[in-house]
Amino acid sequence: MRLGNPDGDEGGCRRNLRVLRFALTRTGVRRQGPRQGSRVLAKKTQDYRHPAEYYTDPENSIGYLARVVFRSFSRLLERRTLTHDVSAGQWRFLRQLWREDGITQRELSERVGMREPTTVVALKGLEKSGLITRKKTTDDRRKTFIHLTPHAKKLELILAPMNAEIHEIATKGLTDEEVEVLQGLMRRVIDNLGDETRKLAVLSDIKA
Numbered sequence: 001m002r003l004g005n006p007d008g009d010e011g012g013c014r015r016n017l018r019v020l021r022f023a024l025t026r027t028g029v030r031r032q033g034p035r036q037g038s039r040v041l042a043k044k045t046q047d048y049r050h051p052a053e054y055y056t057d058p059e060n061s062i063g064y065l066a067r068v069v070f071r072s073f074s075r076l077l078e079r080r081t082l083t084h085d086v087s088a089g090q091w092r093f094l095r096q097l098w099r100e101d102g103i104t105q106r107e108l109s110e111r112v113g114m115r116e117p118t119t120v121v122a123l124k125g126l127e128k129s130g131l132i133t134r135k136k137t138t139d140d141r142r143k144t145f146i147h148l149t150p151h152a153k154k155l156e157l158i159l160a161p162m163n164a165e166i167h168e169i170a171t172k173g174l175t176d177e178e179v180e181v182l183q184g185l186m187r188r189v190i191d192n193l194g195d196e197t198r199k200l201a202v203l204s205d206i207k208a
Contacts, residue, residue, distance in 0.1 A: 074088040089122060090122070090125065093122060101153075105143070130151055131148070133149060
């Protein structure tokens with residue numbers, strides 16, 4: 001199984017998704033042993049699921065597969081949202097604000113999963129596009145609250161179906177139960193990684 005170029009066109013993205021779907025949903029069928037390089041990189045000194053060299057093949061890497069899914073998904077979605085002048089990056093902020101409007105800049109940054117300085121730059125673009133307004137209150141001038149404009153609120157009914165369409169493409173051939181299992185497994189992986197990344201955030205703050 002070989003994935004196509006994740007930087008390719010829409011057809012290539014769809015081929016990637018079909019390959020990934022096939023790999024992720026084969027139940028009860030095991031691969032013919034792990035793909036290992038011609039040389040052993042290191043002796044197994046810990047109780048890892050596979051030897052280190054197993055993960056040197058990108059197709060065995062959860063991070064790589066997730067990256068291909070993300071990029072393919074974003075590319076296909078953006079082709080649709082750009083018809084309303086909304087980029088994939090802007091979509092991620094709008095989606096959070098549709099769920100809860102008027103949250104602080106810091107809260108929005110955490111929910112989108114971006115560092116606050118990066119969020120500031122993105123919000124300036126959203127404001128320039130007439131999608132949000134930024135306001136401070138007299139109670140606490142340190143906090144900036146983000147609000148959707150009337151135009152951005154109307155876009156939810158237009159753009160949300162586009163997102164649903166890409167989900168249909170990505171999960172074509174899967175049962176509802178398989179989709180739920182896939183979502184649950186991905187959330188568990190995210191939680192596992194989150195425990196470690198939170199430690200890194202603390203260490204980075206101390207170092208800074």
